Amino acid sequence: MADSKLTRSNRTGWLMSLPGFTLVALFIIVPFFFAFGLSMTNQRLVSPNPTKYVGLENYRQMLDIALVTLQPERDASGTVIRDDEGTIQYPRLRRLSRSDPAFERYKGMREWFGWQSGESHKAVVVRDPLFWIALRNTLLFVLVVAPVQGGIALGLALLVNQKLRGINAFRTIYFMPVVVSIVVVSLLWRFIYDGNDGLLNNLLDTLSFGAIPGVDWLGNPSTALGAIMAMSIWQAVGFHMVIWLSGLQTISPTLYEAADIEGASKWQAFRYVTWPGLRNTAVLVIIVITMQAFALFAQIDVMTNGGPLDSTQSLVFQAVERGYGKQDISGGSVISVVLFVLVLAISLVQRWLTRDRQN
Amino acid sequence: MATLSMSGLTKRFGDIEVIRGVDIDIADGEFVVFVGPSGCGKSTLLRMIAGLEDISGGELRIDDHLVNDMQPRDRGIAMVFQTYAIFPHMSVRENLGFGLTIAKVPKAEKEQRVMQAARILQMEHLLDRRPSQLSGGQRQRVAIGRAIVREPSVFLFDEPLSNLDAALRMDMRMEIGKLHEQLGATMIYVTHDQVEAMTLADRIVVIKDGIVQQVGAPMELYHQPANRFVAGFIGSPSMNFLPVEVQSVDHDSALVASTSLDAVRVPMRVEPLKSGDQALLGLRPQYLVPTNEQDAGQLHGTLSLVERLGSETVVDVNTRENTRLVAAIADDRTFETGTEIAFTFDPNRAHLFSAAGDGALNK
Ligand SMILES: Nc1ncnc2c1ncn2[C@@H]1O[C@H](COP(=O)(O)OP(=O)(O)OP(=O)(O)O)[C@@H](O)[C@H]1O
Numbered sequence: 001m002a003d004s005k006l007t008r009s010n011r012t013g014w015l016m017s018l019p020g021f022t023l024v025a026l027f028i029i030v031p032f033f034f035a036f037g038l039s040m041t042n043q044r045l046v047s048p049n050p051t052k053y054v055g056l057e058n059y060r061q062m063l064d065i066a067l068v069t070l071q072p073e074r075d076a077s078g079t080v081i082r083d084d085e086g087t088i089q090y091p092r093l094r095r096l097s098r099s100d101p102a103f104e105r106y107k108g109m110r111e112w113f114g115w116q117s118g119e120s121h122k123a124v125v126v127r128d129p130l131f132w133i134a135l136r137n138t139l140l141f142v143l144v145v146a147p148v149q150g151g152i153a154l155g156l157a158l159l160v161n162q163k164l165r166g167i168n169a170f171r172t173i174y175f176m177p178v179v180v181s182i183v184v185v186s187l188l189w190r191f192i193y194d195g196n197d198g199l200l201n202n203l204l205d206t207l208s209f210g211a212i213p214g215v216d217w218l219g220n221p222s223t224a225l226g227a228i229m230a231m232s233i234w235q236a237v238g239f240h241m242v243i244w245l246s247g248l249q250t251i252s253p254t255l256y257e258a259a260d261i262e263g264a265s266k267w268q269a270f271r272y273v274t275w276p277g278l279r280n281t282a283v284l285v286i287i288v289i290t291m292q293a294f295a296l297f298a299q300i301d302v303m304t305n306g307g308p309l310d311s312t313q314s315l316v317f318q319a320v321e322r323g324y325g326k327q328d329i330s331g332g333s334v335i336s337v338v339l340f341v342l343v344l345a346i347s348l349v350q351r352w353l354t355r356d357r358q359n
Numbered sequence: 360m361a362t363l364s365m366s367g368l369t370k371r372f373g374d375i376e377v378i379r380g381v382d383i384d385i386a387d388g389e390f391v392v393f394v395g396p397s398g399c400g401k402s403t404l405l406r407m408i409a410g411l412e413d414i415s416g417g418e419l420r421i422d423d424h425l426v427n428d429m430q431p432r433d434r435g436i437a438m439v440f441q442t443y444a445i446f447p448h449m450s451v452r453e454n455l456g457f458g459l460t461i462a463k464v465p466k467a468e469k470e471q472r473v474m475q476a477a478r479i480l481q482m483e484h485l486l487d488r489r490p491s492q493l494s495g496g497q498r499q500r501v502a503i504g505r506a507i508v509r510e511p512s513v514f515l516f517d518e519p520l521s522n523l524d525a526a527l528r529m530d531m532r533m534e535i536g537k538l539h540e541q542l543g544a545t546m547i548y549v550t551h552d553q554v555e556a557m558t559l560a561d562r563i564v565v566i567k568d569g570i571v572q573q574v575g576a577p578m579e580l581y582h583q584p585a586n587r588f589v590a591g592f593i594g595s596p597s598m599n600f601l602p603v604e605v606q607s608v609d610h611d612s613a614l615v616a617s618t619s620l621d622a623v624r625v626p627m628r629v630e631p632l633k634s635g636d637q638a639l640l641g642l643r644p645q646y647l648v649p650t651n652e653q654d655a656g657q658l659h660g661t662l663s664l665v666e667r668l669g670s671e672t673v674v675d676v677n678t679r680e681n682t683r684l685v686a687a688i689a690d691d692r693t694f695e696t697g698t699e700i701a702f703t704f705d706p707n708r709a710h711l712f713s714a715a716g717d718g719a720l721n722k
């Protein structure tokens with residue numbers, strides 16, 4: 001078998017895959033290593049100064065995070081100073097890091113968030129708040145979108161998997177948003193979410209007979225990210241529905257008949273026949289959704305530009321913003337690499353969690 | 360244990376009626392086999408009994424209860440499918456106990472019933488395996504085991520052995536026979552394998568195009584087929600049909616002859632015929648006896664093919680009017696193709712059918 005057609009035509013095979021391979025190398029593999037390299041320099045988009053190798057300095061700057069405990073300010077007698085409303089007064093971190101050698105390490109860092117603990121104040125301080133906010137938003141986005149989108153897609157797939165007249169129309173309708181570019185979808189949803197006369201506000205107003213006041217969905221820091229999540233879920237849910245559907249159709253109908261005869265209810269048939277039969281599909285769907293969610297960019301770019309008050313910053317948006325907006329190529333590269341490591345790690349963990357435990 | 364009665368059962372898929380009025384009564388503990396050509400509606404009828412297909416018309420009763428609209432789970436039946444339909448992600452033990460898990464039967468009782476079924480089928484050592492680690496025969500055993508655990512009053516089998524190879528099929532056939540003896544449950548079994556039908560059945564139901572052609576014990580069907588279709592369907596190799604002309608009739612026999620058949624008087628059991636009618640004389644290959652002297656024979660032809668199987672010799676004969684005839688001759692015999700041959704037969708074992716129509720019961 002060593003001389004089979006497959007191995008003999010090896011050279012032709014390689015030759016044929018060359019164009020595709022070249023493109024992949026040129027636009028994915030080479031830039032990937034570029035990003036790695038650039039992330040360890042001080043490269044800017046245009047700069048009179050020569051590029052310098054800085055090692056892991058960029059990473060240190062960006063990932064620097066610490067927990068500090070601030071003791072309340074006390075007067076000469078040692079009692080805690082409170083303001084008129086009784087709030088305990090703390091020294092400013094910026095002042096401390098200049099005057100107190102113990103706090104010198106925190107010079108240039110800013111409080112990201114903090115909380116009260118007894119009389120003292122605990123603060124998480126970071127050097128690059130924007131990165132951390134983007135990271136938090138992205139993780140939040142993934143954590144909400146992955147299960148909700150996957151779950152709704154499965155529900156839809158179960159619905160359209162029935163043998164009903166005209167069921168194909170529903171399949172098509174649910175799939176339609178997938179075909180439309182996310183940029184176009186984002187533009188359209190800007191009108192839906194509009195604070196003054198948006199479709200959503202109008203709808204809520206009509207349904208509630210004016211009881212629900214209008215909300216500027218994208219202009220309000222507490223609703224903007226949620227609004228983008230909802231739209232993103234809606235846009236791609238049809239795609240994952242189709243993947244679930246293909247998984248559903250690999251399950252033999254006879255298994256359902258057997259379960260029916262054995263007395264299984266609809267729910268039990270799902271639990272004992274459908275869900276185990278969808279295991280591999282579930283792994284695929286979850287990993288694909290996670291990776292897509294981590295790449296959150298176009299929606300932000302079109303709808304909010306990261307605002308309001310940085311409430312919709314995302315990692316990819318920050319990478320682009322830094323690399324091209326601020327001409328800080330190395331900064332953008334660092335985010336790209338961190339994102340890559342993050343997605344890789346999460347995918348591996350997911351693979352491990354959903355591994356085949358049968359054998 | 361249960362009796363089962365079907366009266367006027369029909370099934371339509373859209374405009375097509377695939378079951379066209381079936382009346383069968385099945386006694387408690389009886390083993391009934393449905394046979395018929397592919398597409399005749401055997402599976403459909405079985406699935407109607409199981410409750411997997413709606414009943415379009417007629418009545419289905421189990422133990423005198425009308426079950427037309429009852430859910431499969433409530434009918435007290437268990438079904439074994441051709442494709443096994445065992446749950447791939449569950450161990451054999453979980454598969455066997457599935458119905459009990461669903462019914463929330465206490466663990467101890469479940470374990471005990473699973474073990475009992477495993478013992479009956481001699482597969483205690485397989486209990487912790489996954490279906491993917493089983494052979495085809497073992498998988499079907501699991502499917503049968505799952506049925507046993509349910510302790511149903513009626514077992515339904517839809518061609519359970521047709522995915523198995525010949526040797527295994529014979530083993531499993533015997534096991535199913537033993538199982539029936541052991542459990543004494545009512546069983547309905549669909550097959551298109553003659554041997555399975557003849558060996559397992561108390562009664563065979565022959566179906567064609569959704570119509571029951573004959574119901575009877577295997578030997579009854581073999582020796583007294585109700586029509587030409589049943590005569591041709593039961594028995595292997597199948598019955599020869601020799602075109603003959605009726606020369607004269609008296610009340611229960613007819614004198615028939617043809618170019619290759621010397622006039623012979625045969626009983627007229629199935630259809631009344633009259634003198635001058637075209638008829639078909641049914642002769643089982645096993646009942647044709649070759650003679651050495653041409654003159655002594657009643658039936659004449661030329662040997663066209665000889666197949667020696669060791670236990671018997673099957674010969675193809677071209678009769679004088681050029682119809683093909685098969686004879687199965689006991690023992691290993693040598694013949695030369697191309698030579699003239701003559702046969703005798705016992706007229707009482709011959710069957711006379713009208714040549715008109717397709718020989719089956721139609722509506
Ligand atoms: N769901 C269905 N819709 C339409 N026609 C059907 C359906 N199921 C079966 N039929 C038709 O009903 C007839 C009987 O089918 P059935 O499966 O009962 O045949 P069968 O006797 O079991 O054949 P086989 O020996 O090949 O299994 C066939 O002509 C088939 O085409």
Ligand SMILES: [Mg+2]
Nearest residue numbers: 401402403518
């Ligand atoms: Mg069938």
